[in-house]
Amino acid sequence: MKKFLRTYLPFASNELKRNMAYKGAFYLFTLCSLFGSFIQYYLWMAIYGSAQGAKLGSLTREEMVVYVFMSYVTSSLTMISVSRELGRDVVKGSVAMNLIKPIDYRLSLIAKGMGTVVYHFLIPGIFVWIGLELYKVFILHLPAVSAGNILWYLISVFFSFLIYVLFDFCFGMIAFFTTYIFGMQMAKDALLSFLTGQLIPLSFFPGIIQRLFDFLPFSSMVYTPVMIYLGRYRPSELCFVLGRQLVWVVLLYLLGSLLWKQVTKRLVVLGG
Amino acid sequence: MIQVEHISKEFVSPKKYPGLKGAIKGLFSNEKVRKTAVDDISFHISEGEIVGYIGSNGAGKSTTIKMMTGILTPTSGQCLINGIDPSKNRMENAQNIGVVFGQRTQLWWDLPLSESFTILKEIYNVSDEDYKDRMDFLNEVLDLPEFFDRPVRTLSLGQRMRADLGAALIHNPKVLYLDEPTIGLDIVVKDKIRDAIRQINEQYRTTVILTTHDIGDIEELCSRIIIIDEGKKIYDGGLAELKDTYGTSRRVTMEVRQPELFRKIDWEEKLHADESSIETELDDEKNLFSVSFDKNRIQVSDIISSVMQISDVRDIQIQETELSEIVKAIYRHALKGR
Ligand SMILES: Nc1ncnc2c1ncn2[C@@H]1O[C@H](COP(=O)(O)OP(=O)(O)OP(=O)(O)O)[C@@H](O)[C@H]1O
Ligand SMILES: [Mg+2]
Numbered sequence: 001m002k003k004f005l006r007t008y009l010p011f012a013s014n015e016l017k018r019n020m021a022y023k024g025a026f027y028l029f030t031l032c033s034l035f036g037s038f039i040q041y042y043l044w045m046a047i048y049g050s051a052q053g054a055k056l057g058s059l060t061r062e063e064m065v066v067y068v069f070m071s072y073v074t075s076s077l078t079m080i081s082v083s084r085e086l087g088r089d090v091v092k093g094s095v096a097m098n099l100i101k102p103i104d105y106r107l108s109l110i111a112k113g114m115g116t117v118v119y120h121f122l123i124p125g126i127f128v129w130i131g132l133e134l135y136k137v138f139i140l141h142l143p144a145v146s147a148g149n150i151l152w153y154l155i156s157v158f159f160s161f162l163i164y165v166l167f168d169f170c171f172g173m174i175a176f177f178t179t180y181i182f183g184m185q186m187a188k189d190a191l192l193s194f195l196t197g198q199l200i201p202l203s204f205f206p207g208i209i210q211r212l213f214d215f216l217p218f219s220s221m222v223y224t225p226v227m228i229y230l231g232r233y234r235p236s237e238l239c240f241v242l243g244r245q246l247v248w249v250v251l252l253y254l255l256g257s258l259l260w261k262q263v264t265k266r267l268v269v270l271g272g
Numbered sequence: 273m274i275q276v277e278h279i280s281k282e283f284v285s286p287k288k289y290p291g292l293k294g295a296i297k298g299l300f301s302n303e304k305v306r307k308t309a310v311d312d313i314s315f316h317i318s319e320g321e322i323v324g325y326i327g328s329n330g331a332g333k334s335t336t337i338k339m340m341t342g343i344l345t346p347t348s349g350q351c352l353i354n355g356i357d358p359s360k361n362r363m364e365n366a367q368n369i370g371v372v373f374g375q376r377t378q379l380w381w382d383l384p385l386s387e388s389f390t391i392l393k394e395i396y397n398v399s400d401e402d403y404k405d406r407m408d409f410l411n412e413v414l415d416l417p418e419f420f421d422r423p424v425r426t427l428s429l430g431q432r433m434r435a436d437l438g439a440a441l442i443h444n445p446k447v448l449y450l451d452e453p454t455i456g457l458d459i460v461v462k463d464k465i466r467d468a469i470r471q472i473n474e475q476y477r478t479t480v481i482l483t484t485h486d487i488g489d490i491e492e493l494c495s496r497i498i499i500i501d502e503g504k505k506i507y508d509g510g511l512a513e514l515k516d517t518y519g520t521s522r523r524v525t526m527e528v529r530q531p532e533l534f535r536k537i538d539w540e541e542k543l544h545a546d547e548s549s550i551e552t553e554l555d556d557e558k559n560l561f562s563v564s565f566d567k568n569r570i571q572v573s574d575i576i577s578s579v580m581q582i583s584d585v586r587d588i589q590i591q592e593t594e595l596s597e598i599v600k601a602i603y604r605h606a607l608k609g610r
Contacts, residue, residue: 007394009394010394014391018382093376096343097373097378099362099366100342100366101392102363102364103363103366104363
């Protein structure tokens with residue numbers, strides 16, 4: 001374990017440093033995506049304003065505020081793309097430089113992802129989060145989130161992160177077979193913003209489709225942790241959704257190992 | 273140390289057609305292009321050897337190195353590096369090897385060089401003491417401190433190459449693979465790199481495999497060379513033997529007092545040689561008379577004494593065939609045999 005940390009921790013800390021070095025571009029990106037969240041917020045408020053009932057898709061107006069901003073925070077912490085880097089490494093042939101070292105390539109990508117998570121947590125995650133809670137307490141006059149919910153939320157976010165990167169790693173294998181991964185990236189991002197509940201809470205979908213989502217890993221990426229944060233699960237349900245996340249972590253890990261083994265056998269490294 | 277047995281690599285890639293129409297056609301066709309980059313190559317290398325692995329462009333050198341380092345899986349055949357098969361135990365093998373691809377870097381582009389070294393130290397699990405010893409040695413032979421704190425992307429090619437060589441050695445690997453380590457370097461840096469390689473080999477008995485297009489690297493470093501062409505091994509042996517077998521032609525150039533006397537002489541007859549093994553050339557202006565010949569057929573002393581019978585000789589110069597000429601001849605010969 002100690003050896004493991006010693007080997008992969010530098011990847012995380014370097015990614016953190018690297019992110020900080022290119023902060024200009026990142027601020028702009030953050031601003032744009034936050035702007036998106038505000039648009040979502042105003043849209044929902046307009047919808048609630050004109051709706052009859054107090055609840056839409058089983059969420060109250062106040063819960064929706066929390067949902068919009070917490071899904072932003074959650075997805076910035078969990079949806080860290082590794083397939084982009086994988087694709088780049090394959091196309092440029094720099095994957096070879098990773099294969100000559102005694103490291104597991106996937107773990108190094110995940111460690112790098114962790115570095116980015118820490119960065120996103122600092123900027124702007126924690127600020128949006130605190131801002132949201134302050135807004136909740138002082139403007140909406142609601143109780144602040146409980147420590148228990150925060151704890152379970154953080155655990156769930158960690159699983160979500162693993163599910164996302166492990167899934168994205170499998171997705172990135174496509175890079176080995178086609179040099180056109182970037183178009184597929186866009187399609188994947190668009191599709192996932194739906195399937196994960198980032199755009200619309202999954203509880204808005206008809207019952208039968210929700211059942212389907214239960215059997216896909218995507219709902220575990222954003223929807224589950226945000227609902228945990230909202231305290232929508234009873235203890236037994238909480239155990240179930242966390243357990244389901246863990247199962248996805250294991251399954252996607254195994255799938256990734258299998259694919260990687262197949263792919264590296266056929267790997268061609270370009271150039272040189 | 274290194275056993276390569278009947279190793280082959282075949283690349284299969286989808287057939288591409290030119291133009292936009294071709295691109296669409298390519299989408300639906302299933303035709304494949306096969307290219308055998310390495311074709312049934314075997315060799316053994318023992319500990320502490322420095323072996324030059326040479327061949328013309330596209331001969332399959334880099335592909336062989338990639339298979340030996342575990343980056344590519346051979347289509348058939350096997351190699352064992354220190355008893356480990358890199359295609360099966362890549363990680364274990366990686367702990368024992370150092371690799372430099374001259375055209376790429378294994379360093380972290382955005383980070384100061386010092387950081388890259390710290391990361392590598394952790395990755396290879398190098399103890400603090402060993403790290404210090406190694407760094408002292410590397411700093412001395414490669415002059416790293418000059419640019420140790422600069423981000424890698426700001427280094428010049430020569431500095432980056434030194435840094436990369438240092439990075440490949442941080443964990444004291446048993447085998448060092450160098451794929452064109454002197455590409456694009458000036459003479460001084462080249463010398464430094466060669467010196468470093470020699471010292472590492474002497475002090476730590478590191479086995480070195482080196483591909484290069486620079487004959488100087490081979491002459492200065494390698495006692496043994498392996499030549500491949502079109503994926504096939506065409507020569508494997510000592511450098512001295514290579515010169516003995518292929519480099520038998522010599523050239524004597526003499527400055528003579530009366531060059532006009534040499535014009536009418538039939539040298540083949542005079543030296544009892546056949547036409548193919550001798551060639552003469554006369555430079556009237558500089559008074560130079562030169563003879564190229566095969567040293568196994570004709571004695572230098574015979575030529576010189578015959579010349580001296582005709583005219584006084586002021587100066588004599590004897591040249592061996594240069595290694596580059598030999599290598600060129602071998603490449604060309606292989607081309608003809610195709
Ligand atoms: N990924 C690939 N797909 C198809 N063909 C390839 C691939 N990689 C290499 N080749 C082909 O295999 C042959 C050997 O390539 P290799 O890179 O080993 O040559 P090399 O001896 O290193 O040449 P150079 O001296 O130019 O570096 C070349 O003909 C090359 O075009
Ligand atoms: Mg090459």
